[in-house]
Amino acid sequence: MVVHPSPPTDVPSLIEAYRHELTSLVNTCDGLRGSEWDVPTQCPGWTVHDHVAHVVHLEDYLSGSDHPAGGEDIRVGDPEHVRNDFGVWIEQGVRARRSVPPEALLAELRTLVEVRTANLYDLDPTLETPVRHVMDQETTFEELARLRLCDIWTHEQDIRHAVDRPGSLDGPGAAQWTSWVLAALPRVVLRRVRPEPGTTVIVESTGPVTGRAGVRIDVDSDGQPVAHELFSGHAESTEDGHGVHDEATPEQVTTISLSTDSLARRAAGRVSTQDTAHQVHGDEDLAARVLDALSLTP
Numbered sequence: 001m002v003v004h005p006s007p008p009t010d011v012p013s014l015i016e017a018y019r020h021e022l023t024s025l026v027n028t029c030d031g032l033r034g035s036e037w038d039v040p041t042q043c044p045g046w047t048v049h050d051h052v053a054h055v056v057h058l059e060d061y062l063s064g065s066d067h068p069a070g071g072e073d074i075r076v077g078d079p080e081h082v083r084n085d086f087g088v089w090i091e092q093g094v095r096a097r098r099s100v101p102p103e104a105l106l107a108e109l110r111t112l113v114e115v116r117t118a119n120l121y122d123l124d125p126t127l128e129t130p131v132r133h134v135m136d137q138e139t140t141f142e143e144l145a146r147l148r149l150c151d152i153w154t155h156e157q158d159i160r161h162a163v164d165r166p167g168s169l170d171g172p173g174a175a176q177w178t179s180w181v182l183a184a185l186p187r188v189v190l191r192r193v194r195p196e197p198g199t200t201v202i203v204e205s206t207g208p209v210t211g212r213a214g215v216r217i218d219v220d221s222d223g224q225p226v227a228h229e230l231f232s233g234h235a236e237s238t239e240d241g242h243g244v245h246d247e248a249t250p251e252q253v254t255t256i257s258l259s260t261d262s263l264a265r266r267a268a269g270r271v272s273t274q275d276t277a278h279q280v281h282g283d284e285d286l287a288a289r290v291l292d293a294l295s296l297t298p
Contacts, residue, residue: 001183001231003211007146007176011127014145015120017172021152022113024168025055028156029106032163037102041162042270043155045081048162050094051155052105057093058151059112062132062144063119068096089135149176154268154297157261161270169260170208178205178260181267182213184296189215190227192293193286197225201290202255209260254282256290269295 008017029052037049046054061067067089081087097105120141123129127142139147153173160166168174182203189201195217202214214230258266258278266276273291280287 001179001211001213001229003175003179003182003205003209005170005172005175005209007149007179008172011125011141013172014142014149015117017149017176018120018145019113019117020171021149021156021173022055022059022109022116024171024173025052025152025156025159026106026110026113028159028165028168029102029109032102034102036163039162041158042265043081043158046094046158048159049102049105050098051158052102052109053094053097053100054090055152055155056097056105056109056112057090058134058148059116060108061093061134062148063112063115064132067135068092086135146176146180149173150180153177154264157264157268158270161265166261174209174260174264177264177267178209178211181263181294181296182211185213185290185294186215186227186229188293189290190217190225193289194225195286195289198252199286200230200253201286202230202253203263203290203294204255204257205260205263206257207260254280254286254290256280256287266291267294267296269297 008014029048032048037047039048040046041048041051043051057068100108123131123141125131125141127140129141130138131141131144133139133144149172153168153171154177156168156173160168182205185201185203189195193201195201197217197219200214200216202212205211212231216228216230218226218228220226256278257280258276262277265271266273273288276291278287278291
């Protein structure tokens, strides 16, 4: 699988990409009218203001602050979009800043761009350096940076769609998110879609970030389904065991083509398959099942 432009690969490029995505979010919100901060977005239950509050909360917390800001007891209740303990934790962070005026919230985000960048450079991490993660957990610097690239970029796109300011579809966040979605295809098709052995599915991101991923479903020597990743430069299965490498007939190949934006919105669960612009060559019912399953946010 090749994605172009490719996501960052080393520590300096990950830090600069992190800074780029935070700065891009600031620039997206700079100049928003007062009423636009209250516009609902494709992320259920959240306004534009809530998305910025979410990013500010996480970046502040990852910098070492307590959760939620100020330590007050914040009751979330049972909104439909909060489905687990992690969702409660995230919602508390948003609600802690819900009353903060937009100008002050954006000023805090601007400050955090500098604070987070300085902290990461001062840390002088390797890819495997342990760093603070959400809910008092730890992860590696690489995992955190890639997660933050995807999260910040996705919420920026939520805001851009809500206020009709399209853009930022070819930067490092877009590249990282596209790469992750395409890399997940073999697992998603094998475990969630479960098509007949001999089926091949290809998903293409047509741009601005371009990439292609494919999977062929076969069976191993015990008759169990296995997924073989295509376009990877090797023939290893994504599951244990040795698969049967039969060539798929044209009738068994289904190709789904869609833009970077459409792929991102569907994979983030922001729009339904029915509302996702895409083209299919092959089995349209199978393509719909794949897109239904290709929702990667909890």
